Amino acid sequence: MKQDYRIGFGFDVHRFSRDRLLVLGGVVIPYEFGLDGHSDADVLLHAICDAMLGALALGDIGKHFPNTSQEFKNIDSKILLAKSNDLINGKGYIVNNIDSTLVLELPRLSPYISLMQNEIASVLKIEPDRISVKATTSERLGFTGRKEGIAAFATVLLTRKES
Numbered sequence: 001m002k003q004d005y006r007i008g009f010g011f012d013v014h015r016f017s018r019d020r021l022l023v024l025g026g027v028v029i030p031y032e033f034g035l036d037g038h039s040d041a042d043v044l045l046h047a048i049c050d051a052m053l054g055a056l057a058l059g060d061i062g063k064h065f066p067n068t069s070q071e072f073k074n075i076d077s078k079i080l081l082a083k084s085n086d087l088i089n090g091k092g093y094i095v096n097n098i099d100s101t102l103v104l105e106l107p108r109l110s111p112y113i114s115l116m117q118n119e120i121a122s123v124l125k126i127e128p129d130r131i132s133v134k135a136t137t138s139e140r141l142g143f144t145g146r147k148e149g150i151a152a153f154a155t156v157l158l159t160r161k162e163s
């Protein structure tokens with residue numbers, strides 16, 4: 001008997017880089033640096049994808065979207081989020097809610113949080129109030145504190161699709 005609920009956790013890190021866009025939660029954020037990566041390096045969406053896949057023990061994003069594949073070069077990570085959603089839907093589950101936290105010193109994200117929630121909700125086709133996006137500094141400690149990059153954490157609760 002399949003469980004009615006499955007919980008997943010995701011984590012990702014990307015390093016800051018010049019001449020790259022900063023894309024977080026599907027939103028382009030004005031800043032002097034972007035994030036390095038094979039895709040658009042949307043670290044928040046990657047952590048959320050990882051949590052969705054992990055909830056059903058489907059492996060991690062690298063297994064489904066390898067950074068060695070030309071298919072995913074510079075890809076918009078909203079496409080990876082949609083693909084991850086298709087995978088869990090195909091297994092009979094939908095996203096009930098997401099909680100996530102970005103760890104970075106700068107830029108300030110509070111003006112963009114609701115935009116990110118709306119973008120993610122729109123891709124997943126669920127209500128924005130089921131998507132929580134938070135941002136915190138690491139009090140200038142560690143690689144995030146040295147402004148070398150951004151870390152993202154996400155937890156996702158999946159529920160069975162109404163049969």
Ligand SMILES: C[C@@](CO)(OP(=O)(O)O)[C@H](O)COP(=O)(O)OP(=O)(O)OC[C@H]1O[C@@H](n2ccc(N)nc2=O)[C@H](O)[C@@H]1O
Binds near residue numbers: 040041061
């Ligand atoms: C989103 C994508 C799109 O191509 O690239 P980026 O834009 O982040 O570069 C990838 O899915 C991003 O996958 P991600 O999983 O974050 O990349 P990595 O950390 O480099 O891990 C790549 C693969 O190596 C495996 N891996 C990683 C570390 C480790 N010590 N042993 C491993 O076996 C992981 O299971 C993963 O499947």
